[in-house]
Structure formats: C-alpha cells, structure tokens
Amino acid sequence: MFRQALLVFLLAMALTLPLFQGETFNYTYVRTIVIHAPAVTSSGGGVLTNITLTIAYPGIGRVYFSALPLTELDTQAAARVAAWVAASLSGVNFYDYDYFVSMEANAPVVGGPSASGLMTVGFLSLFFNTSLKPYATMTGMINPDGSIGPVGGIKEKLDAARSMGFTLFLIPYGQRYYTYPIVNETVTPFGIIRRITYATIDLVEYGRKIGVDVIEVKTAREAFQYLTGYSIACPPSGRIILPEGVVNLLNNITLKILNETSRNIDETQGSLQYISGNTLYYSYVTEILSNARAYSNNATHYLGLGLDIIANSYAFRSLVYSTYSLWLTRILSGRISVDDVVREVNDTVNSASNLFGRVNPFKLSYFSLEAYIDNLASYYDSLILFYTALNSTSLTSQLSTLAYAYVEASLLPDWMNLVSIVSGGPPVNKSVVGRQALTLYSLASTTVPYAETLASETGLSVDSLTLAGDYYSAAQQALNLNDTLALIGLSIYASAYSSLALHQMFSQGQAITADLVKTIGEEAYCLLSRTNFSSIMAQIYYEYGLEALNASSLNEALAAFSMSILYSQAVQQTGVSALGEITPFTHTPAPTTLPSTITTSIPQPSPGTYTSTTPGIPVVTALIISLIALISLVIGILLLLRGSRSTR
Template sequence: MHGYRYAAIASLVILLALTLIPATAIGDSGLPNYSYVRSITIYAPAVSGSGEGVLSKTTLIVAYPGSGRVFFSALPYTELDTQGAARIAAYIASLVAGVSFNNYDYYVITESNVPIIGGPSSGGLMCVGFLSLLMNKTLNPSVTMTGMINPDGTIGPVGGLKEKLDAAASNGFKTFLIPKGQRYYQYPVIQETRLPWGVIRRTVYQSIDLVEYGRSINVSVIEVGSIFDAITYFTGMDINASSVIEPLQVSIPGEVVDSLLNNLSAMVQDTYSSVNKVYDYYYKRTLQTVINNLNNTLSSLYSIKDKYPVYAFVQGLSIYPSVVYYNLFSKVLSNTLSIDSILGTVNTTLTSIGVRLNSIGGSLDLDELILFS
C-alpha cells in the first residue's frame, strides 16, 4: 500500500512540474548567453512560524535576451504560491514597463531564517523590484511594502500586517505600503489565565488602526490599490496607467467565481462526512484540523468575492489541490474509496492532459503519462 501512495505522490509531483516548466526551458543546451544582467535586492516583511515579524532578503535579476523564463531559488524551502507570485510579478512588471515578457529571463533568489517561505504577500514588492530593473529606476531604500500582486495589477489583501509593520520599523524603514482597505486590522493576542492547577491560554483578536500605530513608531503607513500607486512611492515616478490598463484588465464573471467556491464548499462538506467515519483517532483529529482551516479560508473568500473577484478566484484555485487531496485521503481512511480507484482517476486525468497537450502541438508521449498501467 505504501508503494501505491508513493507512486501516486510521485505522479502528482511530475504533473505539477509539467505545468510549471515553460516549454522554452526544455531542450536548451548550454548556459544562457546574456548581453546584460541587472539585479536588485529587496527586503520583504514576513511573519515567522512563531508569529514574529521578520524580513526576507530577495535578490531579483532580469537578463537580456531571454525567453520568458522565471527561475526561483529559495533557502531553505518555499511554497508554490510564492513561486506563482513571482511569475505574476514578472509578467505584470513587463506589461507596465512596456516591454515584451518573452524577451527577458527573470530570477528570484530568496533567503530567510524561517524554515519555510510561503504565501503570495511579497508579490507586490517583487513586481516593484522587477519594474525598477526593466525601467532602470532606483528604489527609495526607506520604503517597503506587503501585498500580493493580482493578475489585473491590483494589490490584494494579506495577513500579519501588524507583525510585518513591526519588522519594517525595527529595520529602519520609514514608509510601509499596505493593501487598500486594510488600514483597520485585527491581530491575534495570546491571553493567559493562571489557575491553581495550571495555565489556560486562549487567542483573542484585537483591532488596530495601522496608520495611527505606524505614526507611534515613526513609520508612515499608506494604503495602495495597484502597482501604479506603489511604484510612485518607491521611485517618485508617475506611470500613465491608462496606457497599459487594457492588457491588465482581467474580468472574471461572478458566476465563475461562485462556481469555483461552491465546488470547493461541496468537497469540504463531503470531506467532513468522510472524516466522521475515520476510526483512527490521530488521523481523525488531524484531518478535522486541516479541513477546518480550509473551510475558514473558504469562508473568507466568500466574504470578499464580490469586492475582490480576481483575488477570490486565484486564492480558490490555490487551495483547490489541498481540498481534493484531503477529500480523497479521508475517503481512503474511512474505507469509502480504494487506492485503486484513486490511481484510476489519476491515470484518467493524465491521459486527458496528454490528449490536450497533443491537440495544441505538445510533444509528450501519452504512454509516458500512464504511470500505473
């Protein structure tokens, strides 16, 4: 049984790799021969696993001539949403700069003291960095920001704002840009009640005005709604948004967002039903915790889908693999679905992908995609 599970995991990893590696990166011989290379180092505020604000050092590089490849390196590890944010950041930067994305290669080298670098919250800052390189502009070293970059060039909401603001202040930054609409922020506080037989700890949420709090620690906190707003504070440059707004426009119909979220919600509820049938106490509790977290994320996406449809859709796609994985995992543990059935589904999916790739001129052999024949 373990062999089947390892094989299934390996197939999913291979499938994911195929979706991430651009075709132009396959089959190249030798090292790239660039005419020029530009680089910049940025410091992105983040939150550690213990809940403290930290800075992650990121070196961004653009190289010409390239072919639209985005290379990502992280020390020690990174999550996929961070890599996805880097790709969106590079693409949006090329549109705003008025250059062809496919004429350059882009490198992201991130270093941090935290075990895992995750989340898309540095996407806006990476976009600013790439844009400064493409337009040969110097960034104001006293300014930093947090916020994800959406495919339409807007800056999306993120978490850990107070902790990130503290990290920015303690490292000498004087201006901290945050996503529009997040000035009033709720942050977790651990409260302890000491009793004769021990200590009871609980998490409560307190509201804070980040602009006022920033003023108290000598940092100017400013809300920005788009990459055009952000670049002005970093460079003083006022980019004519109307000249590039058309290619940045991303329209996702409300019914498409609703369909995705409703589909996720149905799978989450189905997973709850399967988890209740799991007999192993450890697995049952673990699955309940994970699915509760996914359900909380889904609830937050429902609450903002009308105001931020692009963000809700992108984030919904990002949690989709986890929802599917834990749904299938719970069914296996509850004996409502067999491993063979799951492997059959994976085979069917891989075959379908192979057919689609071949129909658009892909070069993958279908026989190579059937890993469990």
C-alpha cells in the same frame, strides 16, 4: 511542521530539477536589484526577507526561483505573476527576458504571496533603471490585473519593518483597519491556560506612533510611485467608440432577449393559478418574476441612455430569471418534468459546441480570434454549469443553474456573429497564442487557489469566488483537452473574478468602493492606449466597465476592467507593446530630493553590453541529480502519507 517543510523542499527540488539539465544561458544584458520584504513565518512571527531580483536578456519568459531555507509553493508561483505584471506595465515583451528570484530569510519557512507586490516594483525598477528608496518597503499580493491584493500578518510585518529602520510602509488598499490575535496566558497550579482575543487597530495611526508612514495602495503603479519617486506615465482615461457593427449586434441581441423575457413572464404569470394551492412555491415564483421584471426594466432604461453593454448584461439576467420561473411553474403544475428540462439544455449546449467546428480560428484576424476565444469560454462555462446542475440535489438550485447554462448556450449563435463583424489587430501566430494560454493559466493557478484558501481560513464567501472557481475548473478541463483557445478565455475570466473576490472579501466589511474601481479602470485605459487599442475584447470590456461604473454596478465594473487589462496584456505579448515612460513623483514627507527632469524610457539591450554564460551541467551530473531528486520525491510522499495515517 518539520515534516511539511521537508516535503515542500523535496517537491520543489523535484519540480525545479529539469531547469538544470543542460541549460546554457547566454545573456547580453543583465540587471540585478536587492529588495527587503517583511514576511510572516510559519509560526506567525514577523521577519525581514532579502530578495535578489534579476532580469536577463535575451530570454524566453522563464522564471527561476531559489529560496533559503524554504518558502511555500504559492510564494514561488506569485513570482511569475510579479514578472508578468512588471513586463506589462513597463511595456516590454515578457518572453524577451528571463527572470531570477532568490529569497533568503532568517526563518525555517516563509509562506504566502505577500512579497509579490514588492517583487513587481523591483522588476519595474530594473526595467526602468531606477532604484528603491532605502527607507521604504511594502506588503501586498500582486493580482494579474496589476492591483494589490490583501495579505495577512500586516501588523507583524509593520513591526518587522520598523525594527529594521524602515519609515515608509505600503499596505493593500482596504486593509488599514487590521484585526489581529492576542494570546493571553494565565499560570495556574494545573498548568498554563491560554486565551486568544482579537483586537482591531488603525495601522496608519499605529504606524504614526512608532514612526512609520503607512499608506494604502491600490495598484503596482501606485506602489512604484511611492517606492521609487517616479510615475509610470499614462494618458487620461476616456470613452472608447466601439465599431458600429459591434454596437448594432449588441443592441439586436439585447432586444431579442427582452422580447423572449416578456414572453416568459407573460406565460409564467398566466400559469401561477395552477400552483396557487402551494403557498410557499407560489410566493417564491412570484419573487423570481419580480426580479425578472426589475432586470428587464433596468435593461430598457440603460438602453435608452446609450449604455448598451450594461443594458445587455441586465437583459441577460432578466432572461435567466424568467426562464427559471417558467420552468419551475411548468414542473410544479405537472406539465413537464425535470428530465424534460435537462434534455432541452443538453441539446442546446451540444448545438452550441458545433458552432466552433465551422471556423478555422488561426485563419482569423486577431480581433476575430479574440471574439472566438471569448465565445468559446462562454460555451465551456455553460457546459460546466450543466454538469454542476446534474449533481445538484435541490430542485431550485438545479433549475436556476440549468436556466443560466441554457441562456448562455442559446445566445452563442448570435454572439458568434461578432467573429465575422470585427477585423484587424496584429498577426495571429499559433505558437505565440499557445504560449499566452499557458502563461495566463499559470496566473489563474496562483490567484484562484489563494483566494479559495483565504476564504476557507477567514470564513468569508462571495459569489465572485464561486464564479472564479467555476471558470478555473473549466480552464483545467480545457487544459486536459489541449484546447488552447478556451484556456485563454477561461483563465482570463478566472483571474478577473478571483481578483474581484479578494477585493470583496477584504474591503473592511464594506462594498467595493468607487475609488478602487476608478483606479483599476484607469489602469485598463492606460494599457489599452499603450497597446494602440490592439485588443477588441479589451475595448469592449473597458467600455462595459465604464457603463457599469456609471450605473453604480461596482462589482461588475471591477470584473470588466480586470478582463480588459488581461486581454490587453495578452495582446501586448504579440509584439504590439509600446515602451513605458516614467516621470518624477514626489510624496510628502519623503526625505528625498528628486531631479526636476528626467529622460524616460526603458534602456534597450544592446549586444556586447553584458555577457553572462553559465555552462550546462554535464549529462552524468544531471543524471545523478535526477536520481537524487526522484528518491527525495518518493521519501517526501512517504512522509506525507505516514503523517496522514498518524493523524487519522
């Protein structure tokens, strides 16, 4: 454990060193707040950490992190997500400020992103010039879409908060009933026998017994209400009328898909006689056909109700299933080989790649650029699925994955028409777009690995996490290829599906609730309206979320709302942001009295208000520190390798 802690320190020192080489900070506006977050140490005990948060203007979106003694790297990464979400909710440009996080704890190593929800509220309080209630704190991970994600060690954190006098404790929605380990020791003549059993408690009832009001919260905006006594104002959510050209394109693609699905189903049904001797595969193909018909019928039903986007979603799935069943039947009857299918998919994916070379994306309007980005993300996804299928050893798994890749790529020529149909939005700035791409990728780099780690530790697995991992892998490929635009779309998809996966895995063993989905939908509309509906993809995904919610497809709805939020956050950083406002919020039985009225806007930095200048480190000193960091990094790697050899 000591060796791991030392390695984290050495790596962190080497990674953060460039920040100190010749940096000069000239700020005209600085605000600081100290928050107190319960945490769990590497040994599993509860501890209270003191976190000092600072925002400084003017900045360029840098997030500096300092820890004493040590934190794990995911804690540091989560601080950037907290700053990003707080800037989005408050309506300021993330890149106009620099952010400083200093964490101190009476423990050797504090790990995990569980303090990031509280960090978000802390940054919000700095932007809105409010303070946190001295008797209140929280635990919970902040997701890029502003939702509060699940964390571990909640009972230990609750106990730590109570021991320090806190009487209001916020926890992530869905984690009220908490399962924790109990270690039982029995002393025998031959030594101590330890047995671990597990108990589940109601944290709300447990909190009441020890004098703490425990409340579940879904979003950072809700947490801000309880911890400060103020609400971030948002208009009531409602429907969005998409441009007529978008709706017509959508419906034309849906009808085209349904016609092709019908042809596939008819041909497969007529070919079943050739595989009737193979009872197992005959039943299997029949089941796939049944699924294709069900999805096709649902698509037709929702199309008739005017739910155009959810109809298209069901139609897409009907085509995947019908294509899969058709290929499988042809292969089993000996009319084609798997290699024939691979060649057809390969040609289709390659043909789709040529679509993007015909357009200069940085000469498009912002709306058109967003459509281009979303299509480019779909192309990368089809490419990743194609290579995934090639590595599959199962015929059914390989064919189903190839069918998905094929359908996705084959529809891209139709979807690319969206680029020419939509227009409007803010001006396109290539440097701003590049900055957005790296920031969105950093958000995905926090949530996806964390979700995968939790899934590994808990033994839980959901399809959305597999999707998130696929999109994240594609984003890494786009980063390696320096494909900025694909990086934006893929990072948004990866973050949205990892957030969905986290909510699915920790919904108390139940499905995602409509209450949670509605709340995230309200967040999506709030951000859309405050950015003056300046993102066409945010509008489309928000409407998709509403339709999916009406169709009781809650997982789809949550993912769509998350993507809407992330697209709005991206456009917000181009300069279209509108400042947020706050109004009084009373929580009973909070022992405070709030003012009846308050003027609500974020104070704007004015030159001369505050000046803080930190001289740059001299070159000689920087070189010495660089040498020390390099030696530290080498020592850390050697220690890790030595530890690995010892283990084996």
